Amino acid sequence: MKQLGMKLIExxxxxxxxxxxxxxxxxxxxxxxxxxNNYPSCQQPSLTLGTGPHCDPTSLTILHQDHVxxxxxxxxxxxxxxxxxxxxxxxxxGDTFTAxxxxxxxxxxxxxxxNKYKERKSLAFFLCPKEDKLVRAPNDIVSMDGTKHYPDFTxxxxxxxxxxxxxxxxxxxxxxxxxxxxxxxxxxS
Ligand SMILES: O=C(O)CCC(=O)C(=O)O
Ligand SMILES: [Fe+2]
Numbered sequence: 001m002k003q004l005g006m007k008l009i010e011x012x013x014x015x016x017x018x019x020x021x022x023x024x025x026x027x028x029x030x031x032x033x034x035x036x037n038n039y040p041s042c043q044q045p046s047l048t049l050g051t052g053p054h055c056d057p058t059s060l061t062i063l064h065q066d067h068v069x070x071x072x073x074x075x076x077x078x079x080x081x082x083x084x085x086x087x088x089x090x091x092x093x094g095d096t097f098t099a100x101x102x103x104x105x106x107x108x109x110x111x112x113x114x115n116k117y118k119e120r121k122s123l124a125f126f127l128c129p130k131e132d133k134l135v136r137a138p139n140d141i142v143s144m145d146g147t148k149h150y151p152d153f154t155x156x157x158x159x160x161x162x163x164x165x166x167x168x169x170x171x172x173x174x175x176x177x178x179x180x181x182x183x184x185x186x187x188x189s
């Protein structure tokens with residue numbers, strides 16, 4: 001999974017017009033996460049969600065859902081079903097890659113719903129940067145864009161934020177940025 005993630009990151013780098021190995025060091029020694037989600041069936045599925053709407057704070061997610069289905073992505077202003085395919089993975093951009101691409105790639109808002117009849121499982125692999133390395137967009141992209149959209153941070157900061165201060169949702173990255181800048185101001189004043 002890690003190798004597949006690294007290849008996808010190379011493709012993303014090429015699509016951004018930077019060296020294909022630009023992000024390699026950042027991810028090579030990163031500690032990625034694999035999570036199995038289990039959603040029991042629910043008598044009143046309309047009253048709950050399996051996983052609430054969020055963008056993954058990590059960099060890249062490679063997800064496999066079983067035959068039951070329940071993953072939705074928010075696209076074109078509405079929630080859309082991602083039909084389950086046993087022979088395919090779903091690949092999502094996460095918040096950290098949004099920052100690494102200076103906002104050119106947007107992290108994807110998604111959720112998982114439950115149903116009355118069948119338990120559902122999904123398996124998610126989250127590619128993460130090495131905890132203490134700086135997450136920053138390549139200089140070439142920033143100078144082309146004319147603005148650096150996100151402050152430098154480390155994955156360890158963002159992980160801490162989502163585990164101790166903030167439950168990941170669609171606004172994790174802007175709220176993390178505010179929190180980071182205000183905590184820096186507090187430290188230096
Ligand atoms: O179960 C799913 O299809 C989505 C799970 C998910 O979004 C996550 O684990 O971050
Ligand atoms: Fe997710």
